[in-house]
Amino acid sequence: MLVEERRRMADLLDGLDAGQLATPSLSAGWTVHDIGAHLITYLKFGQLKLYWGIVSMAADFDRLNRELTAKAARMPTPEITARLRRWSTSKTTIPRSGYDPVLADILLHDYDVRLPLGIERDMPEDRLWVAFQHLAAKPSPGYAMGSRLAGLRLEAVDTGWASGSGAVVRGEAESLVLAMSGRAVGLDALDGDGVPLLRERVASPPPRGPLERLKTVVKVVVDPPPPDRRSRDAAANP
Structure with missing residues (x-):
């Protein structure tokens, strides 16, 4: 599911024009382009970055995400989507949490991109289930x-x-x-x-x-x- 969602997001971003990419997403302070940048930040050395954030930023993950995303967002969208495809099979997970929060994250950011742009999608129920369970349980x-x-x-x-x-x-x-x-x-x-x-x-x-x-x-x-x-x-x- 993760691999499919990453590749699907790359296809979606590649099909947007400059105005759409500059549209504010549902994530405060981030454009649609920034969402794509965020999604590649943990695909390589992700757990090391998380541990670094825990130690150096007192587990302020909002700050960690802002800094990593701002750096990645300097790249043009085609380079971001190329990396999203290249690293789509990444097995980086949240420590002690497995793949569920990773899938929930990309699912939510899919909404962050599509809803402001008015792009509809029939979300697969199995993916919604993972996000529902993860947010509700722990x-x-x-x-x-x-x-x-x-x-x-x-x-x-x-x-x-x-x-x-x-x-x-x-x-x-x-x-x-x-x-x-x-x-x-x-x-x-x-x-x-x-x-x-x-x-x-x-x-x-x-x-x-x-x-x-x-x-x-x-x-x-x-x-x-x-x-x-x-x-x-x-x-x-x-």
Whole structure:
């Protein structure tokens, strides 16, 4: 799935004109071109870069991503897409988390590119499942989820997936995944008593200091991963 998504993204970016590439994406501060640059930053020596970010930046992954992406974004888009294809089979993973957060990341950035440009896609359900499960169960530190989903029950009306307990947030899986990841564009298609709370948390995420970021990293290293988070089970689970 990862290889297919990387190659598909390369094809998508190669088909865009200069104006489209300069369009602001759903990721604040990044253009569509920048999204492509971000997606190649960890394909080589990815775990080393992550460990370097933990040590040198107190696990401030937002800063790490900004710096690595700004450097890669100096390249023209054709060079970025060539590298995305060349390294599409990269097996770099998030330490202790496997491939799921990597697939979730490229899936979310696919939305970041397509939605502002009005490009439609029928997202494969098995890939949505991986993103839903990863964000709901135990997201890796780079996602800065914090307590965003605490006290909420997430229900996907089109697939039957559900997670959590508390005030209900209900809607199609695609909109749920967008909102769960902090993308406000998904909120308007959701309903339920928990939507106002989720909207508030997405709009005003609490600041995360160095100590809190490091605690999150330690928790990921120490705690075992949930048994159902592995992508190899994705085809059966939906």
